[in-house]
Amino acid sequence: MTLTGHRVLVTGGGTGLGRDLARGFVAAGAEVVIAGRTQETLERTAEVTGAEWVRADVTDPVQVAAMFEAVGRCDIVIANAGQGESAPFLKVTLDDWHRTLAVNLTGVFLTFQEGLSRMTGWGRLIAVASTAGLKGAPYVVPYSAAKHGVVGLIRSLAFEVARRPVTVNALCPGFLDTEMTDRTVANITAKTGRSEVETRASLAAMSPQNRLIRPEEVTAAALWLCGPGSDAVNGQAIPIDGGGT
DSSP, X not given: OOOTTOEEEEEXXXXXXXXXXXHHHHHTTOEEEEEESOHHHHHHHHHHHOOEEEEOOTTOHXXXXXXXXXXXXXXXXXXXXXXXXXXXXXXXXXHHHHHHHIIIIIHHHHHHHHHHHTOOSSEEEEEEOOGGGTSOOTTOHHHHHHHHHHHHHHHHHHHHHTTTTEEEEEEEEOSBSSHHHHHHHHHHHHHHOOOHHXXXXXXXXXXXXXXXXXXXXHHHHHHHHTSTTOTTOOSOEEEESSSOO
């Protein structure tokens, strides 16, 4: 498969899954632009992948508009920016709630609205959601609510674009072997006193395959959604979790 001639934007592109998405789409021949808030990680990822980069906070509509102005023509938009925090529901503050929804849900809304408004022909809108958007989980109520919102967003928007050569889908991985999961492990370890090895094992056990999901497995699914034969795949939330959903 080749994506030569297509231009791709990946938000949250400086680390983790975003970095692997950049690698995979560059390897497929696409022109890739990564976006994020931290210039250092963006520069480092751009250096190793060959992607371009632009600094932007997806929770700010002014910065999102400026991001697309800098990117120019964009055929594939991957809303990957996100963050996760864990706490018992009764200890979640209103600031925690607003911060989590701003990045994980409002950021997708702003990115897709601006991206779709600039698409004049063939296009793909892909949100990176989570298995937390398909089922409940303890201690991540704001995160799960945000990801459920993303799934509702893509399912509804899919109807609006169905008569255009544009599709809207979400990828829903389980726990990924990335820096974000490293932070989750550190947080759980600090709060429970369990060892890092025990904590990682408990997260891996949530998958029937008893392992964390590799970023390249999500990238492969994203590439498939942009390849030949994917035109009828629209409004889908695709689990990538070893069969646990």
